[in-house]
Amino acid sequence: MEDRKTKYYPPNWATKWFLWFCHADFAEDILGDLEEEYQFHEPAVSKLMADFWFVRQVAGMMRPSLIKPFLPFLKLNNKLDMIKNYIKIGLRNLTKYKVSTAINLLGLSTGMAAFILIALFVKDELSYDRNHEHADEIFRITIKNFSGDGETLSRHWAFASAGHGPRIKEDFPEVTHATRFFPWAFPDVIYGDKRLPGEQVVFADPDVFDIFTFPFLQGNKESAFSNETSMVISEDAAIRIFGNDWREQDIVGKNVKIEARGAGLSLQITGVMENMPRQQHFHFDYLAPFAIYENFVNNPDAINNVTGNYNYLTYVRLNDAEAATAVEAGGDTFFDKHIADIRGVKAHNYYGLALQPLTNIHLTSNISGEIENNGSLSQVVIFSVIGILLIVVACINYMNLATSRYTRRMKEIGVRKSIGASRGSLISQFLTESVILTLISFPLAVGLATIALPSVNAFMDKQLSINFLQDFGLFLSVFGLLALVAMLAGIYPAIYLSGLDTIRSLKGESTFRTGKVNFRSVLVTFQYVVTIAIIFSLAVLNAQMGFIFNSDPGFDKESVLDVSLSNDIYGKKDAFRNELLANQNIIHATFVSRIPTGNLLDSQGASIFLGDSLTPVNFRLPYIVADENFITTYGIEMAAGNDFERYMDSDSIGYFIVNEAAAKAMGFPSAEDAINRSMNYGGTDGKIIGVMKDFHFESLHSEIGPMIMVKNDNYRRISLKINPVNLSETIAFVEQTWAKFDQKNTINYNFVDESFENQYQGEERLSTMFKAFAVLAVLISCLGMLGMVTFIVERKTKEIGIRKVLGAKSPHIVWLVSQNFIWLISVSALVALPIGYYFMSGWLDTFAYQVTISPVLFVVPILAVVLITLLTILYRTIKAVYINPVKYLRSE
């Protein structure tokens, strides 16, 4: 075949395309063939057709045996060999520098363990109440009480009145469903000859199953409340009543009896629900139709009440989550419609509606009468921050230690570079080391976390678990954490060390800038900031807790026993008290409605005669009911006037004792002026007979406000001042006496000083957990400091040697090493203390009575840090100082 002259050219792009994919060995001749053949086509047909032919031929060439080998696959093989090498070298380095490996492992694994625990806790806290299908549309109705001006909040109740739920559903078209929960009377549940005393049977409206998603194990939500004697029970309750084999017993349709206050009722079990998940802000085991309770009470007024008796946990489901604001805004009209004007003022000046989104209740709601202890958002935030800080500090440790090893590895890096290692492969080498270390520390971290988990659970009252198989999300996030830690810790040393100057590093010269400000100093400063801020916060926390426990609450809380009265005892309470007082170890006994360390009862309408006119009291004036022994039992001091007396019970007029705050708020210049003033409280006319000195009825979170003590016989409990000497005998006596008067109910008592401390349980918990994590953070920081000091001392060995030869004394040399740190600490303190102060004063603001942040609290963290640093420096420099300088000078 003779060659033809090339006259025509195929499309350029097709040629390029062909060259792009075709194997280089074949490209030239195949392309030549194609172009040659192209010439046959061109003259015969149009150029377009020839081009089309060419392109088709090129496309036909895309066959596995003709195209280029896929590059990444080829490179991978090479990479795998390199990675094997990285791992080998990495492991060698880790075993060679045992101390820094140990420090790093310790830091990373404790940091990660703490992080895992905190993550579990935070995840658990954030997952509350999200298991309901309509969670976003469910709101809790809470009631605000105002002091008659529509603004001053006197109390915010988590519960509503009986009438609120149904009426709100009626009045607001946005509200599609409403239910009340009312745990009434704690009846005994009886099945056959089995009797479960005091079960929490909760009465709810039929809407309950359309609002909340309670999955049924047996029965279904449609038939759950099919008639007025239905009852749905949880799996737990089923086990309690019918035993572990309840599933075999066909229990749906069986009748159980509930019995309370002498009345009994037979209810038919219509369904068994799954136990309510732990991450829910209420837990009920028995749900029965509200109608049962309505029929039982048979008092329309009580059932339709909208003005108090806040005992009905009320939830609504809206047609749209956005409608909540509209419903809240409609609250004014709602109250004005259903409640007549109060003392000439529209009702909305006294009452307000607030709708809480279901999913926010656990973390953000902490109002009067929460059904269970709620979590706290600030706690979640604080722990999250600490968790992240711990990880960051551990990573910084790694960075510091890895870079501080540079003197030992300079030659290695130089040799690698001169042989031809690219910067990329050096970076891979260092990253591999951090990955190996992270991978080793991970099982350690999980082990540590698993060991610590039971105590964390017990302490935080949680049931967290580490189960990677069941919780794939946890697995993924931990994996992400690992990758993040390895990158975070490894990337800086990798970039830093790979950037060393080849020739100088081979010569053994330092190629680092010796200036004061570099990235490493920033890292160390950050560690110091964290350490100082944490120690400072801890100091403030401790000071405030000490302040609370040592401050005088204004009443005597030691050896006072508080016993709640049952209905049986209430009927013969005087006999009960007299019987108790017969024991010599019981010094005083007083009947009260509420005890100090609890909440005061709600404010009632009050007015007082000032001069000749009756002036309404326009501030919140909550009350307690107490008898004539209250003041002596609790050791409260009187500012003026007299205590109650016995006869006042049966008197037709009221007798009141107010506290100094109330007297002052009423406008009396001194306590004496308030005595014998006439006043009206809660509809009872009477006079003030005494003024007591202020004492902390409620916790130190709130300021001592005005309060009033009234005398009637609506008591709920008895407080006993007992002799601490024969404590257990006395308690046994109280229990016996109780059993004599009431055989049905068991006694329920607690010590007032314990309840006093329980008021600050949240803070106690916070402070203990905080302490644990703070110790960890400081420990990890110290490890990092050790690494940093080692680095500096190593860098300065020659300088130290020369100085020693020239006659420098040891203190000078210590100072030489320390000065850099002192400088860093000062900068850190300047940053850390304001931050710490900002956060801690925010926390202190939750207390009405706060410890003043004294200068000592600022100095302590700095001193602590300086001391730790100096000790570390001493430990490291002593070696450098006492070695013969010749040893490290002669090598040059």
Place this chain on the structure above:
Amino acid sequence: MNNYQLGEFEEVVLLTVAILNDDAYGVNIKQEIEMRMKRKVSTGAMQTALRRMEAKGYLASEFGEATAVRGGKRKRYFKITPFGVKALEHYKETRMSLWDAIPGAVFDLKVSGR
């Protein structure tokens, strides 16, 4: 026993290369096959067959000299190797033995059936 793996098309290409002797390069081979076998040949399929047979050792190749024609691109001349010849012979023999094994009656039947 059978070490020679050759597809039908590969066999055709291999035979064509043998026919063309010293002048076997892409365009020529293609035209030769198209002419003799009276069928269209896809360049891609043919090139694939050539490269695969080269990899198997049935063919060897070398570049010709660069010429101004073909845009200066060299031709690749293919040559059958002794191994390739052996393979062809093997295939021919097996075919023949198959032909020989057919009983005469088969074709007779066909003829008579017409």
